[in-house]
Amino acid sequence: MLNLWKNKAAEEKRLKTVVSPSRIRLQKDQSELVPDTTVTVEFPNVSDITKFHVVYRPPGGMYHGGQFRFSFEVSDNYPHSPPKVLCVQKIYHPNIDTAGHVCLNILREDWKPVLNIQSIIFGLQMLFMDPNPEDPLNKDAAQNMIHDLAGFKQNVSTSMRGGNVKGAAYECVLIPPPPPPPASKGPRC
């Protein structure tokens, strides 16, 4: 064991900080996120990159016009364990329950360490562009979507405005309109 070591080149004294492998991996994941105009990543506490929000604004589909906010929490065991992801708003969706649990296979049973934050964001985008009522988490919403698509679309739109669907109140998730341009003062010359 000693000789084996002595074969290695003499090492230099360096100031070293041990950085956890999960943090290194997260740094790589975060810094290589594909820029996407429909997605914003926010940090409630900027010095902590392990807790962040992903806000998604679907560019089309039934959920167009809304912005959906998910909290991500990455543990020291990342990427062996997946991040914990919750929808922080109460929304009407076949695959997301009203407590914010998300039924996305790669968040639980199909998670693999080769997947990353970007894969989860893709997964979330897919849920909004193509909700899957065959694998429901909010059973009522799923039944509604299967049996009465037009009514479901109406309910989605009502819930997104913060209205009531079947007696339950939902949170308004509409993207606020851009502030009006400052009114011009006086006559133009």
Add this chain to the structure above:
Amino acid sequence: MAMASPFKCDAGISRYLQLKAPHVEGFELVNDENETPRDLLAKAKVLVIGAGGLGCEILKNLAMSGFNDIHVIDMDTIDLSNLNRQFLFRKDDVGKPKAEVAAAFIKRRSPHVSITPHFKRIQEMSEEFYLDFTIIICGLDSIEARRWINALICGLVEEHGFKGFKPIIDGGTEGLRGNARVILPSVNACLDCGLDLYSKKATYPICTIANTPRLPEHCIEWASVLEWPRLFPDKKLDGDDPDHINWVVEKASARAATFNIPGINYSLAQGVVKNIIPAIASTNAIVAAACTNEALKVVTTCNPYLDNYMFYSGLDGVYMFSFPYARNPDCLVCGKREGSLSLPATATLDELITALKESPVFQLKAPTISHGETNLYFQNPKALEALTRPNLVKSIGDLFESGSTLTVTDPTLTTSLSVSVDFS
């Protein structure tokens, strides 16, 4: 009771430690410091991490193999369910710290052995504590703890060279299967190199749990994962609190009854909540025995040691094999590429980034840089880029000390790069 001499009852082992060269009369194996295997064994200071199923066996084996200076660390206290296999504990010990009770037992049976318990989390101990040992033997049940100690010990080599070189012997069991491995940090595969080997926690699709349960486990997960946080949002479910588990059993049973699912009981509920892996006493004994023998060989150099992974399966007959698990060149812990840069302290962070891009050695495309837990510059996402952008114009002398090691990631690298920066 008379004090036993340290080697009184180790006649078996001393044969192996006193091997003479076959053709040279009167020659005993010594190392560069003129130490014989027996000297090395006598002065070895060994740390056992975990005083559970594997730990009890390892401690007993070490004390009986001639190790004199043993430390044991465990943060747990003794639970009634441990007693069937953790044989250093008795019924009266329930609730007491495992490390302390185990150490007291070993001390009673082998008074010549110095054994020091630490009723602590491994994360509470300083780097100096770990630097003091010759070898570390892990009998852990969690991947988190393994990864933590592995990263720390691999870091010690990088920082202290040979003084920080601590072989790790890691044992693990899962029912009738088990493994033992010899990890020589920076020499062979570390624990993170083989992270894919570990089976992950059994999880079930959340929609199955919520809507179409078929197994008792589905109902238990429904109670613990969905119902508990809904009803007690501010209280964490504690798998060791009988009131909590009884609540889970009650809720899960009611749900199971409506779906006609039999089989819910307290121990299954606790097993699912705590992700308990079934432990079989003799698998622990097999693996712990292999670990202790490897520790003995590594410490004394009396015989070649395991290279580097031993697998045992008693699931279907008996199958055992060993093989050298290869290092992962992209390992986040030991596969880091290393490099160094020399720049004036007055250079800006932006100039450092340019140097990383233009240097023929690095040729990076879009480096993201941090120093320890401090983010220096992130290329993405926008919020972190905006936050770290002001650092670009700061001089590096204001951001870190000369000789600091920076963690650099880049799209061209599969893992990270450790760059030590000296101020010229």
